[in-house]
Amino acid sequence: MGKIYFENSIYTFEHIRQGLWKERDLYFHQALTFAQQWLLGQESFEIGTSGSTGKPKNIQIQRAHMKASALATKEYFRIEYSSKILCCLNTWMIAGKMMIVRGLEWDAEIYLIKPVANPLQEAWLPLDLAFAAMVPMQVQACLDQENSLNKLKQIENLIIGGAPSSGALIEELKANQINAFQTFGMTETVSHIALANISEEALLYKTLPGVEIGTDEQSRLWLKGPMTGFRTIQSNDIVDILNPGQFHWLGRADFVINSGGVKVYPEIVEDKIQGIVFEHFGSTNYFISALPDAKLGQKVILIVEGESPNVSFEGLTESMKRVVNRYHLPKEVIFLPKFVYTASGKIKRTETIKLLK
Template sequence: MIFDRKQQRLLLEGKEYTSDDIARFVAEGAENYPSAIWDLYLFLNEWFNDSSVITVHTSGSTGTPKELVARKDQMMQSARLTCEFLNLQAGDTALLCMNLRYIGAMMVVVRSLVAGLNLIVRPASGHPLSDISEPLKFAAMVPLQVYNTLHTPEEKEQLKQTEILIIGGGAVDEALEAEIKSLPIAVYSTYGMTETLSHIALRRLNGNSASGHYYPFPSVELSLSPENTLIIKAPLVCDDILQTNDIARIYPDDSFTILGRKDNVINSGGIKIQAEEIEKVLRPYIPMPFVITSVPDPRLGQAVTLLIEGQLDMEELKNKVQEILPPYDCPKYIRMVDFIPQTGNGKINRVECRTLAEKLL
């Protein structure tokens, strides 16, 4: 692997480019290149400059989007951990199909530079495999991209030609995981955040080694706070010990599961309700995007609220909800909306969902 940025080369669809080539392309201007390639060149131009750091944006799924400064040497260590775990080798094809504003896409590029992967670039879209014809060794996608791919026969066949798929940027729900289990490739869900420079743990979703647990990289130490939120010590990729808002359970073999986020706990009448747990139960019965959120309530403190994107038979839905949920988990309010607010990389924007619910009620 190559950790000296001056020695790194971009291998793009079989052709090798130096940092000088990238600088020349940028000087020629955006009008000469497709937007996805231009975004790649802009990122690489910043990667190859003299600065030891680079600016990364958080998604803003649980709060205001922020800018973070990431160390390039730590990004390369993150790339090494993933490439070693997945046994990615020089010349292996890797698909970049996510927005380079965010760390997940950036790390696909850094892995290609460190390990000499052959990068295939497509615009960030819901159908990243729609015009891919060659087999891929490695791809990284968000859950929505995987869902769309599995529901488009030609794209699903192409996905079957991809050896390794990692899924990040959001939770993989039970229905999607069930579809993934039949794929003849290695599929992993990732756990991480912008601050950990992509993932620090992986969970195999299919095959003989499929598991409900995430397994951290060997250099990562995990513990729990008094509130059972996950604490991460990952010195190779992050200088600080990270106190997350993810409520977790750690097992004797150091694996862990995520139960939900502390921010998404709804305190309704003194009972603490995890929004993600209700969503998990409801998912098989609501065939469109939805979210569990809350609104202020003078009696309960917070009232559980269900927002659904689209239209359903309200009476039938209420009866089903009352049938499958305990009384204290049942939404006090159900509202149909035009859309569920999302962040730029496709995650549910929980803050905007609460704001929307308050406006509606």
Template sequence: MPEFLTLNHQKFYYNDISSRAYLKQNLDEYSLATLNFCAGWLNEESNFIIHTSGSTGTPKPIKLTRAQMQASAQMTGQALQLSTGDSSFICLNTAYIAGVMMLVRGFELGLQMTIVPPSSNPLQHWTTLPLFDFTALVPLQIQAILQQDDGKAWLDAAKAVIVGGAPVSYALEQQIKVLASPVYATYGMTETVTHIALRRISGVNNQDHYQILPRVEIRQDARQCLEIKSPTTLHRWITTNDLVELTATDQFRWLGRFDRVINSGGVKVQAEKVEKALAQVLHQQQVVCRFFVAGLPHDRLGEQVVAILELSNLQDSTQAQLLTALKETLSNYEVPKAIHCIAQFAETPTAKIDRLKTLRQISTR
């Protein structure tokens, strides 16, 4: 079992962490907060207040038990076949659930942890890259790594890479598919103590469905939304707003959010379906930007489907080409009635798109 972790290129031995000897050092705020959590874990604290990431609303504190977090770590370790002594690279913000659970996995699975502050390119901390068996990244980070000359080789040396925190774009998924190492998109939330299902997106074995972790049960409610029960939910069924198709008793295909259904002229349009089609045509037109699809009030239709692109402007001819291409795969009600460009999207504290605030920018223009 490891005796220390590395944080900001400095070794901290577990005995010194548990005794809080690090408090005598002049540490930056991020290092101090990270070590404070580690000290609580090593000292067998039974409950933790963790903050949600803000993906579907304002970040909020939630209380999780040690047993829930331990179960989640063990389930991930079993699914990814992680072993004691494997190395783990932690570059997610440890103030939020995803980063916290990387720490817990390190302790519970006996991984040798290397921790750096979160940044868009986590490999910037080295000139000679050390290799790791396991890491978790957000899409922005894996995209930055793939753009480095040695980034692909670094990723391919890993035993497992998980990607979460935001959807993986169509263009990025095409880049990830060429990787040989197992790279997985994750499905989960703070209430399930991060992911309860994985979808392989790399190599010839890439999948279009999620495979649930060991000890997880799933079903659908009357709306066709996913319900989950596992040790991480304290063996209680929790109901999500995620519309899914159950492809097997232990597999599902994610269709979109129930609360992102746009009612346009009495026809229900799933925003994520339109986004998937838009991602492909943007890729074909070599338009690189963040975007989302939403419904805006309309006198006749009730709501109309619109696309919002993070661009200063888009030529009329390009807009016309995008809409023409979308009409080949989407119905008339699904094709966006307008494309709005905004130079910079509003964001949550974890750098995710804040759709509501961004839409308000459009309505006030």
């Protein structure tokens, strides 16, 4: 029989089914209430979306689809029943809820941690975790602390989602030989539908068992599988499909820039210039966007969070020319004191750009 561990308490799945737990804080109550609903056979669940590309909203997700997603992940990683897994994500969102579902369906030992920056700092966590999910910010915090890094290295399978991992983070994971995977998915697809092994040369996404993919006339990915009830979901992600089960992610269609007839994918440029941005402006948040331009239609710009330092734009451009095609170079750098973020920490690009007006 599986169990949920929280701080100094242990609850069997039967305890949770019967509601035999003492009230603690909101996070604990929310997680165990959801677990109880699952164990009692509830058929649909209200899930909140992040709002990174639009207004946050609540949608209904079916039990059968969540169960299919958990099974597909188990098959992909060959997770054994009764394994130890870590849930350190917001259990109101799909990523956190699916960690609970996986644990319940895998009859696992679930170690429940509040979604803090460094979830591995808790001394009571075991070292032999078979599976864990984190956002990039959490992974970086674990890498930066020696004790947490040692624990991170011992996680058998780590999935990273919520936002793309930076090139620097990927290189650090490789250097420490951590078995990590970047996820691709959305709330509507019940968590991830594809995974890219961080250790590979380029992020090549491989679909979960049973998932079918294709693209529309704008190269935007569509998909269907057991976790969507085999209903086709149209995404707004531009991809390059290599074969029926593998693809490269290029970026969001919402953000593609057409500068003088040249398509610029901001996320790809951002990844390439990270080291240069940090060298000139320090470790700060930034993104590539565009402004209207009479000659080009749209001109590429770099938006940086923080105050403007005394940095030569010409020197910055010369550095970027080493890693970026000249047609993709930012024509201007703009500084904003503070970006707009979602509750899960993603930059809300559209809302942030409005601050320029």
